[in-house]
Amino acid sequence: MAVGPEDVMHVAQLARLGLDEHRLERLVRELSGILAHMEVLAAVDPNEYANLDDGRLGSAPMRPDSGPPLPMAAGPETFAPEMSDGFFLVPRLETHEDGEEGA
Amino acid sequence: MNDRYEMVVGLEVHVQLKTRTKAFCGCSTDFGAPPNQNTCPVCLALPGTLPVLNAEAVELAVRAALGLGCHVHHRSVFARKNYFYPDLPKGYQISQFDQPLATQGKLAVARSDGSLLEVGITRLHLEEDAGKSIHDRYPGRTAVDLNRCGVPLIEIVSEPDMRTPEEAGAYLRELKRIMEYLEVSDANMEEGSLRVDANISVRPRGSSRLGTKTEIKNMNSFANVERALATEFQRQVTLLESGGRVVQQTMLWDAQRGEVRPARSKEESHDYRYFPEPDLPPLVLEDAWVSAIRASLPELPAAKRQRFARQYSLPSYDIEVLTASRKLADYFEATAAAHGDAKAAANWIMGELLAQLNSRGLALEELSVPPSRLAALLDLVRSGTVSHSAAKRIFALMIEGGEEPSVIAEREGLLQVGDETQLLAWIDEVFAENPEEARRFAAGERKLLGVLVGLVMKKSKGRADPRKVNQLIAARLSV
Amino acid sequence: MTLDGLLELPARSLAAAVRDGRVKARDIASAAVERAAQVGAGREKLNLVLAMDEDLLRRETEAVDRAVSAGHPPGALAGVPVAIKDNIATLHLPTTCASRILEGYISPYEATAVARLRSAGALLFAKTNMDEFAMGSSTEYSAFGPARNPLDPQRVPGGSSGGSAAIVAAGVVRVALGSETGGSVRQPAAFCGVVGIKPTYGRVSRHGLVAFASSLDQIGVIGRSVDDAALGLQVIAGHDPLDSTSENRPVPDYRQAADWPLRGMVVGRPREYFPPNLDPRIRERCEAAFDALRSLGAVVRDVSLPHTELSIPVYYIIAPAEASSNLARYDGVRYGLRIVGDGLRRMYEATRSQGFGPEVTRRILLGTYVLSAGYYEAYYKKAMGVRRLIAEDFRRAFASGVDVLLTPTTPTPAFPLGSIEAPYEMYLSDIFTVTANLAGIPGMSVPFGRVDGLPVGVQILAPHFEELRMLAVGYALERVATEQEAQERRG
Ligand SMILES: [Mg+2]
């Protein structure tokens, strides 16, 4: 299936990737090219695999409800781009421009 | 509410599970730590980290599911719900999607007229909480605290079976009570350990078609859920009656203004791109294990209410109060068993005990009076050894000192006086001190009996046996 | 012994010598540092190393030497320098995944595999270059410049574990860790003429391996010889409670495989791996391998894995889908690169578009697309279904009495830098390797001769957790190849 600029723009927005015009055009071509090779899958009849297990037979292992957590050799302040009073800081969310409380 | 339209409400409730550590890492779930103190490489989503499931979270979720009569699936699958938000460090929430932990439950709630409403539970699944974003602390900045991030939650989705705000409120209160009975959660909406989103639509009465729904968020108490539903119902009805159409959108409840308004729209529609979480194999629960949990469930509120009615013949108001919490119900039962008179025990607990807890700001489990000791006090009242009013004083002293009621009664001189010679001496004194009343009473003014008995009680500092005083004074009337 | 001579010792002998006190870890480390400089492992020439810290190395060697003199010699890799692919978390040395978005990032915890190496006495020699986030097959997609093949610097070392394979091939270290998602250990091992093992999914903990596609990722080992690789695997394999997909079953002594007789072993020759258009020189090397195994008493049997041709489309749906989610955490909020934009949304978009290179961007977009509403069923769900068919192909082949499969590792030998431009053409260099990742089975590449002076690898595939069987064939082929090379040199 070929994708158009709107499709690529849409997924770029979902993935929070900023794309300029030039890059967009190129990506439309590349992704369409790659997706064309995926077409062969459409020919496979789902009944062929319907009765095969998904290979994930085990059960999720569980840990006891106790610590300690995995230790850290250095705290977030050593790698965080911006922190204050222990909080990570980011530019204020567009939906909270007036700074009201709420998540 | 409205003759022509009815509301259709379904609720999505998130309940925080009472575990010591988070769902997928060993960090503490304690509340109130300094920002980002309860974090580790896993819940900070550092590169290369992986989730490992907390067994207790699974057990609590299964208890909750069984308590709501759900079918617990042998195999359920964790899925990633993908979206960007600064308090969601991995960029996805580990949740469950097309193969949830449990489905097909039900919850019966009593309407105000006493009839029962059965609300279907569509599904119950296990997921992790996000962190907290604070928008009003730093100018131009959102501050992110990830202490809550990864705390285990269950999401309980109901069928759209409720038709009034009161029904929604009753559902939520009963759900909260069940969560508390099961000890899976504190289920406190004000503290955020129980959160409610409401889906509401309206339709002409008699129609079975569903209208376009909106989702209301940001409600922080059951009362506010009810107010928000009533408000949104009115808004949708007004819209329809003026020829408009309801738009499917998220609404925010503003408790201060008592209004709902559309959430500022995100720039795009949601597309969570769910897919099975590859870092966690499916959750497989052995039938025997689930059965063992089922067998260990405590009696739930509805069953307890029925049994109380049968076993103690209490009025429904009493039952409602006494079963509000499992601990209170247990306390009542132990007291009633030790004392023998269930109604007396119920009266004392609903009256004096709750009043004392309330005025002292105590929780029941902080009370130093065990049921056996309260029963001993009630025994003293029944046998006439202490008066009811003396018993109240004794009870207060029991809470403070933790001694046996008989010891306190003796020490404080609160044993009831039934000795006739002493009683007659007090009565004579009262009659002598109040000649006018005494004369009128003797002349047949019967209504003065209470006043005279009261004066004798006062003279005896509450120790006189009121029943006997009553008899002795009444005898002077006819003489 | 000369310092260079030390590096020519098998890792097992080297560690034994260190434990006996015959050789100092310090001398091995110096030899490796010298060798690295000699071959130009650094940025200016082969560009194999992204991080190295000689002070740290010195501290590690001192600790090993001290332990030996104190009579507590460390374990199986005492004093053996090991290189680590840069997507495996190490304390002290940065873990960047060769990406701008993690430039300078130092992990505050270390991967289980690294912790096990260190407690076995290994020296963490360097972090190696790779394709950004392990997405690539040539190590040209590193944000810090392409790595080059030490056998021919105009050619790629393969990828994505190109730095690890090349630094072993250059004789700097005997053992290196790489990671596999679709062939990223076996393919560069083949291109560089060294041994590469991709263990069974779940054999080695992924804790600390920066995720690309979680259901496919597995840490692998690159060795100068089969035994070097087997020893590395021995140390890192085993259950880890920090990885829910790690399997709790005993780890056999892999060295046993060195002496396993091959008589009666059934070696499958899957016809789909020998298509008519296969490079005849590659085909010839595989036929030579079959002949060698026959001469050792093995039986070669033709088998069919009918869904093989679907593996690349399946892989390039599932891997990007998982990657799009795994890479969402690089958002500039808690660590790594942040490009300030106007508001949060712009910060995300600027950080991620400038932090990720073109191939990573392509795969995130592709993965987001195949998971998005309206396409999930046709792409992702379908691919997951066909993935089962691919796994079933293997299950049936092995159930039919075939012990191992032998195939080419790659369709071509190492190609020149810059020669492949179209993304999908690059994807095809994994055509023979991705199936093992999709099925979760172990695979290894063993060098088996050369064409036009370039090494060729043959691939051995085995059923889940049957690494021993696979290694037995690897050891045998290696002996044959060594003999043939010696003969060629003589004759
Ligand atoms: Mg939820």
Ligand SMILES: [Zn+2]
């Ligand atoms: Zn944590």
